[in-house]
Amino acid sequence: MGWSKWRAAFIFGPLKAQSKLSVFFTMLLLFTYLFYCLNGYCDSLPTPVYYVHRTVSHDGLRTEQPGARNVSSASSVRQQPLNRSRSAAQSAGISIANSFGSKKFPQAVIIGVKKGGTRALLEFLRVHPDVRAVGAEPHFFDRFYDKGLEWYRSLMPRTLEGQITMEKTPSYFITKEAPRRVFFMSRHTKLIVVVRDPVTRAVSDYTQTLSKSPGLPSFQSLVFRNATAGLIDTSWSAVRIGIYAKHLESWLRYFPLSRFLFVSGERLVTDPAGEMGRVQDFLGIKRVVTDKHFYFNQTKGFPCLKKPEGSSRPRCLGKSKGRPHPQIPSEVLLRLRDFYRPFNLKFYQITGHDFGWN
Ligand SMILES: *[C@@H]1O[C@H](CO)[C@@H](O)[C@H](O)[C@H]1NC(C)=O
Numbered sequence: 150m151g152w153s154k155w156r157a158a159f160i161f162g163p164l165k166a167q168s169k170l171s172v173f174f175t176m177l178l179l180f181t182y183l184f185y186c187l188n189g190y191c192d193s194l195p196t197p198v199y200y201v202h203r204t205v206s207h208d209g210l211r212t213e214q215p216g217a218r219n220v221s222s223a224s225s226v227r228q229q230p231l232n233r234s235r236s237a238a239q240s241a242g243i244s245i246a247n248s249f250g251s252k253k254f255p256q257a258v259i260i261g262v263k264k265g266g267t268r269a270l271l272e273f274l275r276v277h278p279d280v281r282a283v284g285a286e287p288h289f290f291d292r293f294y295d296k297g298l299e300w301y302r303s304l305m306p307r308t309l310e311g312q313i314t315m316e317k318t319p320s321y322f323i324t325k326e327a328p329r330r331v332f333f334m335s336r337h338t339k340l341i342v343v344v345r346d347p348v349t350r351a352v353s354d355y356t357q358t359l360s361k362s363p364g365l366p367s368f369q370s371l372v373f374r375n376a377t378a379g380l381i382d383t384s385w386s387a388v389r390i391g392i393y394a395k396h397l398e399s400w401l402r403y404f405p406l407s408r409f410l411f412v413s414g415e416r417l418v419t420d421p422a423g424e425m426g427r428v429q430d431f432l433g434i435k436r437v438v439t440d441k442h443f444y445f446n447q448t449k450g451f452p453c454l455k456k457p458e459g460s461s462r463p464r465c466l467g468k469s470k471g472r473p474h475p476q477i478p479s480e481v482l483l484r485l486r487d488f489y490r491p492f493n494l495k496f497y498q499i500t501g502h503d504f505g506w507n
């Protein structure tokens with residue numbers, strides 16, 4: 150059918166057929182060329198490399214190269230010496246790592262909470278080939294919002310089709326403006342919150358601060374506004390962060406509950422593979438990170454990652470467990486537990502999940 154049509158076109162409209170043919174051959178040439186370039190064979194041809202890059206990853210390039218007309222600067226994006234003795238596979242690998250894909254806004258953000266296990270979660274996720282994440286905490290939606298969204302995007306790693314861009318900054322969860330700002334970036338952003346018993350979280354938070362400033366007043370002198378009346382000081386950040394229900398309510402003014410995943414910091418320790426399964430399902434990626442990736446370090450008493458990304462040292466949870474823990478009177482902790490109880494119950498009610506902290 151197609152052939153006879155083609156022949157008819159050739160006979161009755163030679164000019165039309167000719168133009169079709171030339172389009173066909175141009176396309177063929179282009180695709181052949183593209184194929185070779187993708188394999189790193191045309192490194193030494195600056196102008197076409199520039200052209201191909203514009204085609205393959207124009208999105209990322211436009212943000213990085215404001216003067217995109219400048220051929221020499223565009224070809225330098227490859228950051229690759231033109232060394233012909235390097236194998237094609239090697240150079241293809243390098244150019245993929247350096248300049249393929251584009252920088253996108255994160256589709257998923259770990260927004261909290263401090264000392265909940267967010268670092269461990271992100272490191273566990275980075276094992277997944279479909280997850281690309283910023284290593285450091287960008288603090289965009291709390292501290293650096295005035296730098297603008299394009300600055301934020303420039304921090305992101307390049308991703309290919311089907312890969313998810315992620316970042317984690319635990320202070321977002323308690324930042325008043327963060328929900329509105331994240332919503333403004335994208336209302337479809339997936340939000341992950343790692344939560345942990347607020348009492349142990351507060352102690353862990355205090356212990357970390359103490360290790361950095363040894364002259365810190367005692368936990369009990371900071372936790373009370375009035376010790377005789379047993380009034381808890383909710384303005385102290387170590388206490389305030391743990392009032393999860395209150396912070397969550399301000400996020401729910403912008404995002405529906407279905408956009409959130411609450412990861413149990415406790416379960417991340419006792420059953421890392423199980424919790425990672427939930428996270429991967431939520432992100433819509435294959436369950437690649439499984440129990441095969443973890444081992445339990447008996448001396449540490451915590452799970453570790455077998456082969457952490459880009460490092461030879463094992464990644465373990467409970468990294469700060471070696472720190473000397475301050476002696477906190479049990480009645481102080483009991484009082485704090487009483488304080489959190491109604492907020493915890495409210496949090497269970499909103500999320501529909503009992504985290505078992507009481
Ligand atoms: C092109 O880029 C090079 C290297 O970045 C720079 O030195 C040169 O001034 C640029 N030229 C123009 C016209 O932007």
Ligand SMILES: *[C@@H]1O[C@H](CO)[C@@H](O)[C@H](O)[C@H]1NC(C)=O
Pocket residue numbers: 230232233234235
């Ligand atoms: C090219 O690569 C070879 C082998 O890796 C190396 O010995 C040589 O110094 C390189 N040349 C340049 C100009 O980088």
Ligand SMILES: *[C@@H]1O[C@H](CO)[C@@H](O)[C@H](O)[C@H]1NC(C)=O
Pocket residue numbers: 375376377378
């Ligand atoms: C602390 O509470 C007690 C008992 O309610 C009260 O008598 C006292 O004045 C309070 N102290 C301060 C500094 O508010």
Ligand SMILES: *[C@@H]1O[C@H](CO)[C@@H](O)[C@H](O)[C@H]1NC(C)=O
Pocket residue numbers: 446447448449453463
């Ligand atoms: C387990 O943890 C201890 C203490 O941190 C460490 O010395 C040891 O090397 C770890 N063992 C393994 C197999 O990771």
